[in-house]
Amino acid sequence: MKRALHQGPRWLTAHALAVFAFLYLPIAILILYSFNGQGVGGFPPSDLTLNWYRILFSDAAIWDSVLNSLLVAATAMLIALLFGIPAALALDRAQFPGKAAFRRLVLLPLILPGIITGLSLLMLFRVAEVKLSLVTIVLGHGTALISVATTEVFAGLQKLNRAQEEASLDLGATYWQTFWRITVPNLKLSIIGAALLIFTLSMDEIAVSFFLIGRDNTLPLEIWGRLRRGITPEINAISTIIFMFSLIAIVFWYRLRTRAEVTPEIGAELVETAGGSGF
């Protein structure tokens, strides 16, 4: 009865299936009901229709908020990378007093509840007399997500073989040339990984945005606002579209990684970083 040994107890298989269902059933229902002719009510869904998508595409307010969210996520990503990458380099290479403390404290914004981050930023902008707008949201996301960029790129730097940089110097490249030709290409995956993660975290962020919002809504706040008036199938439709884009991004990231034949640890770190995110 060797097969039994290989298969393990049957209940483990059942358990795995249950977990899978638990994770994905809600999403499946969401997608299904976005095509439901009877709106949000009625089970099983009947009269499959694209009507909700038609309504969605003519809803200007939703698309404004999508555009706002994309703008915020892209700008926050740039800010976080712009500050996070040099910080990771400093952590890896420079010697400065308080380095160990810096290394731990840089993670703090990830662990802090979003309410605290949002509230403290709100206080800061009040004191500085900055009017709340999309700019304040960008600043909020950007600064809080610097830690994601720093930790991701720092992990990449730790894996980088320093002898490669020495080899480059040895072959006549200056420090600057070595950075662009050797260091950055080797960090490419870490940087893309950090960028995707920051973009995603910013796209679905509510707590911080809630405190810093001005007149223009981001997509999560728009959805949240509408839900107070009751669930509409339109929301299911936009959620389905977002889910599809996320799926494409994940597949893209995964293929990039397997093509580069990098050990799967990078993914593990990503999940770890994201998991600790109370942001």
Add this chain to the structure above:
Amino acid sequence: MATKSEPAVATSSHPGAASLVSIRSVAKHFGKNIVLRDISLEIAEGEFLTILGESGSGKTTLLRILAGFEHSTSGEVWMQGERLDTEPPYRRRVNTVFQHYALFPHMTVEQNVGYGLAIAKRPAAEIQSRVAEALAKVKMSACAKSKPSKISGGQQQRIALARALVNRPRLLLLDEPLSALDANLRRQMQVELKALQREVGITFIFVTHDQDEAMVMSDRIALLRSGELEQVASPREIYNRPATSYTAQFIGHTNLLHAEVRQGTATCSALKWPTSLPDGAALFSLRPECIRPATAASATGSPGNAATVRFRAKLRDQAFHGATELLRVESDGGLILTIRTASRDLPNSEAPLEFEISAADAIPVRASNSNSSSSSHSGSQSEGGV
């Protein structure tokens, strides 16, 4: 301080060749840890010099100072009349073959080899032809388009060599480049590397901890011990005339004899032989292959030949090594000696055997101070004396 090195030992064995690199009183401290002290060494144009030493002897640090990855705490390095140690690594006409090759994983083999030329902004056509030439030289033309991760360790080794040599450096540094290869490939690469060096005529400084490798490949060996140069000489000289007890033990196997000299005769246990050393305690190195089983001919022949010393000893144990055999014997006075002979059947008996040595084979050596970790070869030595 038996090792206070005389500058005389550091001169080149290439009398005609001009000095290429001059290392002058270089020292390196890492905090309180002194890694190199007062290293002075002249390296001749076209020479194959091996820096030999145990791990922690400072050999890699010395190499990194030459490459420009470390700065010496004091002292200077000159290359052809110009200061070298003040230049950044990218402005030195020195290239390195790294221990684990350090090939760029995101570039093809071809791009790796052409990197230095591309940085120097050579015309594309020149880069292409020189890269092709370099790859042909290391017999790796077939892999030009591969990524480094797709080729074997031995092949990566060749690419690392081509990547360095294609820039036509004045000096090539090799940091234990063969240590990651298996024994057969390693022997093959030793021969090829030596041949390649002769062909291109570039000065090689090769770092290794493997004394056999050093002996096979080098024009000269610089033996480094605890950050100091113990001896610098050709492989033959360093083997046949070791200056210190450490050198004698590190390079090959030896018997160290603690002898007492009186009026031109050295005495160690039951052994006596003539010497020109002054009276007092003296240390001699006697290579295992210099001890021969006495033959009937030599027993009767050459009367009055005081230079041949005969003694009787009992066989303790023997180890078969193929062509040769290592014997451990105990002489009448209780002196344990290691002997290397051609393999043959020895009478398996308690009866004492007769051995002989030539007095000239007992090489007087300076005692090395024992501040460093003891030699890893200690198993093969037998310390004589009372």
